[in-house]
Amino acid sequence: MTTVTATDVQNNFGKYLQLVQTGEEVIILRNGREMARLISRDKSVSFLTDSLAGVLTHDYDDKQARTERMTKYEGID
Numbered sequence: 001m002t003t004v005t006a007t008d009v010q011n012n013f014g015k016y017l018q019l020v021q022t023g024e025e026v027i028i029l030r031n032g033r034e035m036a037r038l039i040s041r042d043k044s045v046s047f048l049t050d051s052l053a054g055v056l057t058h059d060y061d062d063k064q065a066r067t068e069r070m071t072k073y074e075g076i077d
Helices: 006-011 013-021 041-056 062-074
Strands: 002-005 026-030 033-038
Touching: 002 006, 002 013, 006 013, 006 026, 013 026, 013 033
Parallel strands: 002 026
Antiparallel strands: 026 033
16 A cells, blocks of 8 residues: 555656556545545455445445455555
């Protein structure tokens, strides 16, 4: 996981796009606060699919699902 400022991304977008293409996650900060994340399409589809799985089976506990997602995706680099 790479953390950068919004200005750095603006000035070096190609560099960060290449990182994302290789599977890296890029966190963008503005004024020291996380504003956005750049992740590959494959990772975003996987995250969304996992998020919706419980909703679609009508077996959904919001707090439990959030905890599981955060644990699962927290260490992805």
